[in-house]
Amino acid sequence: MTVAAGTAGDLAPLDVVCAAAGISLAVPPGSSVLEAVRAAGLEVPAACADGCCGLCETRVLEGVPEHRDGVLTAEERTVGETMMICVSRAATSRLVLDL
Numbered sequence: 001m002t003v004a005a006g007t008a009g010d011l012a013p014l015d016v017v018c019a020a021a022g023i024s025l026a027v028p029p030g031s032s033v034l035e036a037v038r039a040a041g042l043e044v045p046a047a048c049a050d051g052c053c054g055l056c057e058t059r060v061l062e063g064v065p066e067h068r069d070g071v072l073t074a075e076e077r078t079v080g081e082t083m084m085i086c087v088s089r090a091a092t093s094r095l096v097l098d099l
């Protein structure tokens with residue numbers, strides 16, 4: 001899927017480190033983190049690709065996610081320990097994910 005444009009986080013590439021896999025990649029504007037990690041060859045479970053099912057929930061090790069899903073509670077968003085990588089991006093230029 002393509003992330004809807006319209007926020008500052010969409011206009012710049014996002015650096016993502018997949019800590020478990022030991023790879024770094026750039027998520028271009030207009031692409032999702034899910035698309036980028038799958039293009040890099042990682043198997044990541046996902047169903048809706050729309051931020052609704054929670055299947056792609058991923059632990060955030062470093063960085064601040066910009067949540068765009070409909071799954072996490074307000075408290076979970078504030079804590080920022082996980083994110084739905086099919087729709088959410090980042091408020092920071094870099095994220096380290098438990099992938």
Ligand code: FES
Pocket residue numbers: 045046047048049050051052053054055056057069071084085086087
């Ligand atoms: S694939 Fe459903 S929330 Fe990400």
